[in-house]
Amino acid sequence: xxxxxxxxxxxxxxxxxxxxxxxxxxxxxxxxxxxxxxxxxxxxxxxxxxxxxxxxxxxxxxxxxxxxxxxxxxxxxxxxxxxxxxxxxxxxxxxxxxxxxxxxxxxxxxxxxxxxxxxxxxxxxxxxxxxxxxxxxxxxxxxxxxxxxxxxxxxxxxxxxxxxxxxxxxxxxxxxxxxxxxxxxxxxxxxxxxxxxxxxxxxxxxxxxxxxxxxxxxxxxxxxxxxxxxxxxxxxxxxxxxxx
Amino acid sequence: xxxxxxxxxxxxxxxxxxxxxxxxxxxxxxxxxxxxxxxxxxxxxxxxxxxxxxxxxxxxxxxxxxxxxxxxxxxxxxxxxxxxxxxxxxxxxxxxxxxxxxxxxxxxxxxxxxxxxxxxxxxxxxxxxxxxxxxxxxxxxxxxxxxxxxxxxxxxxxxxxxxxxxxxxxxxxxxxxxxxxxxxxxxxxxxxxxxxxxxxxxxxxxxxxxxxxxxxxxxxxxxxxxxxxxxxxxxxxxxxxxxxxxxxxxxxxxxxxxxxxx
Ligand SMILES: Nc1ncnc2c1ncn2[C@@H]1O[C@H](COP(=O)(O)OP(=O)(O)OP(=O)(O)O)[C@@H](O)[C@H]1O
Ligand SMILES: [Mg+2]
Numbered sequence: 077x078x079x080x081x082x083x084x085x086x087x088x089x090x091x092x093x094x095x096x097x098x099x100x101x102x103x104x105x106x107x108x109x110x111x112x113x114x115x116x117x118x119x120x121x122x123x124x125x126x127x128x129x130x131x132x133x134x135x136x137x138x139x140x141x142x143x144x145x146x147x148x149x150x151x152x153x154x155x156x157x158x159x160x161x162x163x164x165x166x167x168x169x170x171x172x173x174x175x176x177x178x179x180x181x182x183x184x185x186x187x188x189x190x191x192x193x194x195x196x197x198x199x200x201x202x203x204x205x206x207x208x209x210x211x212x213x214x215x216x217x218x219x220x221x222x223x224x225x226x227x228x229x230x231x232x233x234x235x236x237x238x239x240x241x242x243x244x245x246x247x248x249x250x251x252x253x254x255x256x257x258x259x260x261x262x263x264x265x266x267x268x269x270x271x272x273x274x275x276x277x278x279x280x281x282x283x284x285x286x287x288x289x290x291x292x293x294x295x296x297x298x299x300x301x302x303x304x305x306x307x308x309x310x311x312x313x314x315x316x317x318x319x320x
Numbered sequence: 321x322x323x324x325x326x327x328x329x330x331x332x333x334x335x336x337x338x339x340x341x342x343x344x345x346x347x348x349x350x351x352x353x354x355x356x357x358x359x360x361x362x363x364x365x366x367x368x369x370x371x372x373x374x375x376x377x378x379x380x381x382x383x384x385x386x387x388x389x390x391x392x393x394x395x396x397x398x399x400x401x402x403x404x405x406x407x408x409x410x411x412x413x414x415x416x417x418x419x420x421x422x423x424x425x426x427x428x429x430x431x432x433x434x435x436x437x438x439x440x441x442x443x444x445x446x447x448x449x450x451x452x453x454x455x456x457x458x459x460x461x462x463x464x465x466x467x468x469x470x471x472x473x474x475x476x477x478x479x480x481x482x483x484x485x486x487x488x489x490x491x492x493x494x495x496x497x498x499x500x501x502x503x504x505x506x507x508x509x510x511x512x513x514x515x516x517x518x519x520x521x522x523x524x525x526x527x528x529x530x531x532x533x534x535x536x537x538x539x540x541x542x543x544x545x546x547x548x549x550x551x552x553x554x555x556x557x558x559x560x561x562x563x564x565x566x567x568x569x570x571x572x573x574x575x576x577x578x579x580x581x582x
Contacts, residue, residue: 148479
């Protein structure tokens with residue numbers, strides 16, 4: 077059984093054809109990346125999976141149940157960190173728990189358990205604008221995780237970070253992923269990032285986006301910095317570059 | 321760099337203002353203009369302090385009218401804005417009316433309120449409410465509609481209902497612009513109460529002003545103007561303090577930044 081299954085989804089905004097017959101699958105505990113050029117329609121695809129947008133054609137299945145146009149099932153981390161400026165980090169992270177009906181105290185206790193793992197210890201009482209970009213992304217990720225940890229949609233979470241911070245965050249995410257046992261759909265336009273993190277990579281075309289190719293990444297886990305220089309990595313990188 | 325700049329920014333207008341006051345005093349001392357037309361600043365200040373016991377009662381009346389009107393109009397504005405923001409058809413119906421109503425100068429309808437509501441406190445409070453309502457409503461409405469669409473989507477995708485969306489996202493996001501509306505309304509409120517008192521009444525700074533004007537006590541007129549100005553500034557400061565207290569996420573940050581400069 078697939079965790080998420082997208083069947084023949086198409087979407088246009090007026091004259092603008094954005095998605096054209098896109099199908100993809102995500103299995104349990106899998107890390108699947110959607111790689112595509114800027115403006116091709118990747119975020120639109122996530123908006124459809126999360127139920128915020130309704131596709132013109134096609135359907136979204138979650139654990140074999142139709143979820144087209146229904147929100148509240150998967151957790152979705154937007155391209156921007158979207159932390160609430162008026163709440164401190166702890167309150168921000170507790171938001172999904174509060175919405176699920178946890179009391180304020182219960183939510184805080186539950187959330188605090190993860191502050192160390194997410195590298196946010198000591199910043200509970202800070203407001204988002206007092207944090208670095210990397211920390212904000214980690215806070216946003218923790219919030220996403222606390223909403224629902226089985227299926228997570230991550231839209232370019234490291235897109236706005238500098239190269240060094242990005243590397244650190246990628247390694248960190250890999251480690252956390254081993255611990256958390258989640259099924260993740262991940263968007264990026266960074267080929268290295270896609271291969272390094274994923275079990276499977278879908279390559280999208282220019283707009284209107286369709287699936288150009290899919291690659292199974294058979295590089296053993298746990299992966300490390302050496303992965304970036306190994307043979308399989310470079311072969312796959314070349315294949316993908318040829319395609320684009 | 322930054323610091324000397326800000327001192328300069330204060331020093332220049334203050335010295336300019338001092339020079340103006342000095343020239344004014346000079347004009348009065350040399351009796352270039354008779355005192356019943358333009359009394360000197362020192363004389364005005366003296367008059368102000370000597371009349372303080374009399375003024376006190378009027379100050380209290382006017383302030384209470386202004387504050388009551390201000391608070392009532394803020395409550396009204398919040399209610400109307402929430403209605404307009406959450407129900408599109410209400411906004412379509414009411415919003416143009418609110419805008420058009422602003423073309424009617426309040427002074428012209430003030431006498432009407434005296435006819436309708438008599439010469440007590442009520443017509444004054446009504447005028448203050450009307451004067452304050454517009455700036456608060458417009459700025460709050462703008463604040464509510466300028467919330468980041470993605471933020472609303474996020475909280476929606478987490479399953480928030482309408483009330484939670486307002487409580488957690490829309491209202492806090494609208495706070496800065498709400499407060500700028502409150503500040504404008506605050507400065508208008510004392511003026512609104514004074515205008516109301518001009519139309520008729522027994523107490524209040526407007527009434528007092530008319531009374532001293534009729535006896536050509538120009539220094540007392542000026543003293544009243546100063547009192548009215550000070551009251552407006554005071555109200556503005558109080559709103560500013562409440563603003564800082566209620567938006568720590570903005571001002572906490574500012575504080576730490578200024579500390580960095582030291
Ligand atoms: N709500 C909308 N209404 C109209 N057009 C839209 C809407 N959302 C997205 N688009 C358009 O659809 C196209 C794809 O947008 P999308 O955000 O999905 O791209 P993306 O692949 O995520 O790009 P990036 O890598 O820059 O984030 C863009 O041209 C965008 O302008
Ligand atoms: Mg995008």
